[in-house]
Amino acid sequence: MLKVRNVHKRFGELRVLEGVNLKVDKSESLGIIGPNGAGKTTLFNIISGFIKPDDGKIIFRNKNITGAKPSQLARMGIVRTFQLVKVFSNMTVEQNMLTITSDLDYLREFGLWEKRNKKAVNLSYGELRKLSIALALASNPKLLLLDEPFSGLSPKEARDLAEIIRNIGGNGHSIAIIEHRLSDLFNVTEKVVVLNSGKIIFEGHPDEVVKEKAVIEAYLGKRYVTA
Numbered sequence: 772m773l774k775v776r777n778v779h780k781r782f783g784e785l786r787v788l789e790g791v792n793l794k795v796d797k798s799e800s801l802g803i804i805g806p807n808g809a810g811k812t813t814l815f816n817i818i819s820g821f822i823k824p825d826d827g828k829i830i831f832r833n834k835n836i837t838g839a840k841p842s843q844l845a846r847m848g849i850v851r852t853f854q855l856v857k858v859f860s861n862m863t864v865e866q867n868m869l870t871i872t873s874d875l876d877y878l879r880e881f882g883l884w885e886k887r888n889k890k891a892v893n894l895s896y897g898e899l900r901k902l903s904i905a906l907a908l909a910s911n912p913k914l915l916l917l918d919e920p921f922s923g924l925s926p927k928e929a930r931d932l933a934e935i936i937r938n939i940g941g942n943g944h945s946i947a948i949i950e951h952r953l954s955d956l957f958n959v960t961e962k963v964v965v966l967n968s969g970k971i972i973f974e975g976h977p978d979e980v981v982k983e984k985a986v987i988e989a990y991l992g993k994r995y996v997t998a
């Protein structure tokens with residue numbers, strides 16, 4: 772479905788991505804973890820066309836899509852959500868959904884049906900986050916990129932979202948998820964890549980990731996100390 776080949780990106784002197792390779796197969800959910808500043812969001816920005824790589828290629832369904840615009844990529848089926856939620860805040864939940872589709876079942880699926888007449892600006896943080904993911908899914912992407920979807924959610928909301936994400940995969944969509952909340956992430960992914968200082972330092976099953984010395988040193992150790 773998606774192949775990222777030898778992608779490099781620098782901002783001025785700062786080398787943010789240094790030869791990143793990864794792939795996401797059909798129906799696969801790939802987790803992307805790593806410390807703040809590792810380059811995770813930049814990688815999503817490149818895959819979804821918001822910024823161009825300095826070097827390397829993005830291949831989607833066997834087509835070279837490097838440098839294509841976000842709108843073109845969305846039409847081809849690559850859709851992302853943002854770390855900070857983007858919805859029309861003065862429109863109701865239902866009006867937001869109607870900008871994408873007339874199929875309001877997505878609101879039921881995401882537990883937002885009762886809130887459909889509320890303006891987005893009056894939603895709780897968790898509801899807003901669910902709405903942004905529901906909107907992304909409503910455009911029927913082939914590849915969905917989720918940037919920290921669990922952040923700010925209550926345990927109950929996180930469980931509900933995990934179920935939705937598992938269903939997305941079951942329906943043949945591919946997903947890449949950046950997430951710091953590892954127990955939530957590991958509920959929905961079988962494969963995880965670890966990005967550290969712009970390089971992938973490990974790739975494997977969640978059970979292997981948590982045992983890997985390099986990953987503990989670069990990321991997990993620090994997290995457990997500060998948690």
Ligand SMILES: Nc1ncnc2c1ncn2[C@@H]1O[C@H](COP(=O)(O)OP(=O)(O)O)[C@@H](O)[C@H]1O
Nearest residue numbers: 782785787805806807808809810811812813814
């Ligand atoms: N548009 C930009 N211009 C300059 N520096 C940027 C830009 N976007 C990100 N960076 C820098 O690149 C590094 C990686 O950022 P980011 O990809 O957001 O990391 P992550 O999502 O893993 O926390 C950080 O040091 C960040 O400050």
Ligand SMILES: [Mg+2]
Nearest residue numbers: 811812813854
């Ligand atoms: Mg980020």
